[in-house]
Amino acid sequence: MSALPGSPGTSRSPAERRPILEAAGITKRFVKRLDLAGKIARRLGSSIHEETVHAVDGVDLTVGAGEVVGLVGESGCGKSTFGRMVAGILPPTEGTLRFDGKPVWRDGRVAAKETALAIQMIFQDPFASLDPRMRVEEIIGEAPRVHGLVPRSGIADYVAETMLRVGLDPDFRRRYAHQFSGGQRQRIGIARALAVQPRFLVCDEAIAALDVSIQAQVINLFMDLRQDLDLTYLFISHDLSVVEHIADRVVIMYLGRVVEIAATEDIFDAPNHPYTQALLSEVPRIELRKRSYHPVKGEIPSPLDPPPGCHFHPRCPHATARCSAERPALREIAPARWSACHLNDGS
Amino acid sequence: MTAVSPTLEVRDLETHFFTRDGVVEAVHGVSFQVGAGEVLGLVGESGSGKSVTGFSILGLVDQPGRIAGGQILFQGRDLVQLAEKERRKLRGSKIAMIFQDPMMTLNPVLRIDTQMTEAVRAHRDVSHARALEICREALVKVGIPAPDERLASYPHQFSGGMRQRVAIAIAFLNEPALIIADEPTTALDVTIQGQILHEAQTLCRETGTAMIWITHDLAVVAGLADHICVMYAGRIVEQGPIDAVLDRPAHPYTVGLIGSVPSRNRRGGRLFQIPGMTPSLLNLAAGCAFRNRCPRATAACLEEPPVRAASHGRQVRCVHPHDGPLEEVLS
Numbered sequence: 001m002s003a004l005p006g007s008p009g010t011s012r013s014p015a016e017r018r019p020i021l022e023a024a025g026i027t028k029r030f031v032k033r034l035d036l037a038g039k040i041a042r043r044l045g046s047s048i049h050e051e052t053v054h055a056v057d058g059v060d061l062t063v064g065a066g067e068v069v070g071l072v073g074e075s076g077c078g079k080s081t082f083g084r085m086v087a088g089i090l091p092p093t094e095g096t097l098r099f100d101g102k103p104v105w106r107d108g109r110v111a112a113k114e115t116a117l118a119i120q121m122i123f124q125d126p127f128a129s130l131d132p133r134m135r136v137e138e139i140i141g142e143a144p145r146v147h148g149l150v151p152r153s154g155i156a157d158y159v160a161e162t163m164l165r166v167g168l169d170p171d172f173r174r175r176y177a178h179q180f181s182g183g184q185r186q187r188i189g190i191a192r193a194l195a196v197q198p199r200f201l202v203c204d205e206a207i208a209a210l211d212v213s214i215q216a217q218v219i220n221l222f223m224d225l226r227q228d229l230d231l232t233y234l235f236i237s238h239d240l241s242v243v244e245h246i247a248d249r250v251v252i253m254y255l256g257r258v259v260e261i262a263a264t265e266d267i268f269d270a271p272n273h274p275y276t277q278a279l280l281s282e283v284p285r286i287e288l289r290k291r292s293y294h295p296v297k298g299e300i301p302s303p304l305d306p307p308p309g310c311h312f313h314p315r316c317p318h319a320t321a322r323c324s325a326e327r328p329a330l331r332e333i334a335p336a337r338w339s340a341c342h343l344n345d346g347s
Numbered sequence: 348m349t350a351v352s353p354t355l356e357v358r359d360l361e362t363h364f365f366t367r368d369g370v371v372e373a374v375h376g377v378s379f380q381v382g383a384g385e386v387l388g389l390v391g392e393s394g395s396g397k398s399v400t401g402f403s404i405l406g407l408v409d410q411p412g413r414i415a416g417g418q419i420l421f422q423g424r425d426l427v428q429l430a431e432k433e434r435r436k437l438r439g440s441k442i443a444m445i446f447q448d449p450m451m452t453l454n455p456v457l458r459i460d461t462q463m464t465e466a467v468r469a470h471r472d473v474s475h476a477r478a479l480e481i482c483r484e485a486l487v488k489v490g491i492p493a494p495d496e497r498l499a500s501y502p503h504q505f506s507g508g509m510r511q512r513v514a515i516a517i518a519f520l521n522e523p524a525l526i527i528a529d530e531p532t533t534a535l536d537v538t539i540q541g542q543i544l545h546e547a548q549t550l551c552r553e554t555g556t557a558m559i560w561i562t563h564d565l566a567v568v569a570g571l572a573d574h575i576c577v578m579y580a581g582r583i584v585e586q587g588p589i590d591a592v593l594d595r596p597a598h599p600y601t602v603g604l605i606g607s608v609p610s611r612n613r614r615g616g617r618l619f620q621i622p623g624m625t626p627s628l629l630n631l632a633a634g635c636a637f638r639n640r641c642p643r644a645t646a647a648c649l650e651e652p653p654v655r656a657a658s659h660g661r662q663v664r665c666v667h668p669h670d671g672p673l674e675e676v677l678s
């Protein structure tokens with residue numbers, strides 16, 4: 001079987017899943033332009049130059065329809081950048097992204113309006129992403145009205161129905177966003193995304209800013225919506241216990257690259273990549289009492305100047321000379337299990 | 348151990364904010380104690396009064412707030428009655444604080460060696476050379492590589508995790524008897540959080556420092572603390588040994604809180620939801636503060652429940668506490 005890179009495979013998925021999203025070689029580079037002082041310094045002969053951040057570096061990933069894929073990794077590893085490329089917000093520097101077989105991007109623009117609506121993104125900060133001067137009914141009703149998804153006369157009912165779906169009382173439709181609590185605001189954000197009838201949600205730290213008990217409400221809501229609306233999720237989070245709870249498969253990133261992809265229970269029960277192993281051993285868990293922490297050594301390196309070869313080699317307890325010279329490819333090491341580490345080559 | 352008096356004993360603490368809209372009882376009837384070498388976890392949701400409790404102990408409550416009652420006995424002395432001058436002497440020597448943002452501790456325009464040696468010499472009569480040596484050792488202890496180079500750097504040349512480690516090194520510099528850490532790892536990545544928990548844990552064990560670790564993250568407290576206090580709306584609703592409280596939660600709010608955390612044993616299942624919202628402290632209804640969200644509420648809850656002793660060393664502010672293992676109580 002010629003599995004797509006990072007594809008769900010068939011051995012473990014409950015039903016054979018049709019790929020809905022296919023990313024191949026997706027790359028995003030940001031050039032940090034020099035500020036005025038930098039430009040002057042360079043003119044005066046300083047060796048300062050424009051720096052390039054490899055925010056996302058050749059990511060291959062296939063998501064099956066109806067799947068929940070968790071995307072995990074430490075700050076700055078490129079999760080949000082990848083999510084924004086998938087959601088049609090940020091064009092990739094290289095690589096192709098297909099949704100339902102059709103390209104998402106063409107010449108730096110989203111190829112089709114249908115795709116733009118089908119993939120919606122939900123952000124971390126419910127405050128920042130809602131316009132405080134708009135009433136809830138406008139926030140939720142605007143896009144479906146503009147895009148003609150619902151006839152004008154039906155908008156009010158449609159808004160009420162969408163609010164009910166996310167557990168908001170439609171009586172509050174004339175209130176402003178600032179009159180709601182954090183958890184309610186996040187529901188408004190979710191309702192706004194659902195109003196355009198998406199098929200794919202990119203959730204970027206969508207519950208990180210909420211209190212634990214409110215997090216539980218929103219996680220349950222995401223799971224209900226998946227059932228009711230047949231949604232597919234890319235669920236970005238740095239919280240491993242949340243990802244373990246809701247994802248079918250998990251993708252681990254480190255400094256712009258995917259290092260491991262596997263079914264959730266496989267990755268948590270038997271992580272393959274040394275970075276995944278290190279990451280999982282650090283997760284605080286309510287079942288683990290008075291534990292001794294045995295931390296990974298070293299800092300997360302700067303993405304401006306990542307280590308050569310395997311990016312993880314300066315912190316990896318198994319690193320060899322090859323690791324600092326050669327980039328390990330993401331390989332299928334067992335059915336539906338992918339890992340990028342030289343140790344898997346055997347000898 | 349029980350015969351020895353605790354490092355810190357807080358009794359019936361009341362810290363109130365006298366705002367234009369009314370009195371906010373941010374801390375109400377709070378009592379707990381921490382012994383030498385012990386870690387006390389203080390958990391609760393946003394606005395429950397964790398930070399104000401910490402600030403009260405340090406004597407750093409801002410206007411329009413003040414301590415309106417109770418005692419804070421530190422090594423037997425009541426800090427509430429102490430003059431500000433005396434309190435300032437304790438802060439940074441006998442009592443230290445670690446904040447979520449290390450820049451609350453660090454001065455951005457001073458080199459690390461300047462800041463650290465000043466912190467040592469403010470409380471100890473040692474030469475500059477000896478002070479520098481103490482600082483160097485402290486940086487090594489918190490796992491900072493190339494300490495000599497680091498001493499000669501400014502805070503902005505460090506990563507966030509590194510800055511927090513320096514702040515921890517400064518907190519431990521004068522071998523304090525008590526450290527109050529307010530969400531010190533919340534902004535950090537998992538691997539860096541692991542390093543910091545490791546360092547804090549080791550230093551406490553080695554030096555016998557008592558520590559109060561404030562966080563909203565139950566899992567962090569589970570791995571670190573000996574004793575846990577759960578706060579809700581300015582009150583400690585339940586406290587006790589960590590295993591007793593997490594495995595046999597007695598207060599309905601503790602049960603809800605533990606149930607809402609995703610856990611290994613309940614992968615993929617529905618998470619427990621506490622109905623309703625955190626109340627505003629300004630117009631808290633009479634009686635139990637958790638009353639309008641509590642599935643066990645009865646007419647008896649219309650009066651504020653007193654703190655009662657429960658089995659397994661727990662103390663609970665509830666008239667209908669649970670008594671059983673978590674799985675039983677959650678279902």
Ligand SMILES: Nc1ncnc2c1ncn2[C@@H]1O[C@H](COP(=O)(O)OP(=O)(O)OP(=O)(O)O)[C@@H](O)[C@H]1O
Pocket residue numbers: 030031032053054055073074075076077078079080081082238303
């Ligand atoms: N617009 C931009 N211009 C320049 N650099 C950027 C830009 N957006 C992101 N970056 C850089 O790209 C890298 C990846 O950032 P990204 O926000 O995708 O990380 P992340 O994994 O989402 O991190 P976090 O967990 O902190 O949200 C970082 O080094 C970041 O500084």
Ligand SMILES: Nc1ncnc2c1ncn2[C@@H]1O[C@H](COP(=O)(O)OP(=O)(O)OP(=O)(O)O)[C@@H](O)[C@H]1O
Pocket residue numbers: 364366371373391392393394395396397398399400409410411412563628
């Ligand atoms: N200066 C102030 N004026 C009025 N009320 C205040 C003031 N400072 C704090 N409070 C109130 O005291 C209560 C407790 O606040 P505190 O900061 O201790 O909460 P916390 O448990 O630390 O929350 P978080 O997890 O968000 O840090 C809150 O309801 C807050 O609104």
Ligand code: SF4
Pocket residue numbers: 273274275310311312313314316317318319320323328340341342343
């Ligand atoms: S490739 Fe080498 S350095 Fe990278 S994770 Fe594997 S063993 Fe470690």
Ligand code: SF4
Pocket residue numbers: 598599600635636637638639641642643644645647648652664665666667668
């Ligand atoms: S006192 Fe009553 S309302 Fe309060 S927590 Fe206990 S049972 Fe619930």
Ligand SMILES: [Mg+2]
Pocket residue numbers: 079080081204
């Ligand atoms: Mg991000």
Ligand SMILES: [Mg+2]
Pocket residue numbers: 397398399529
């Ligand atoms: Mg606080």
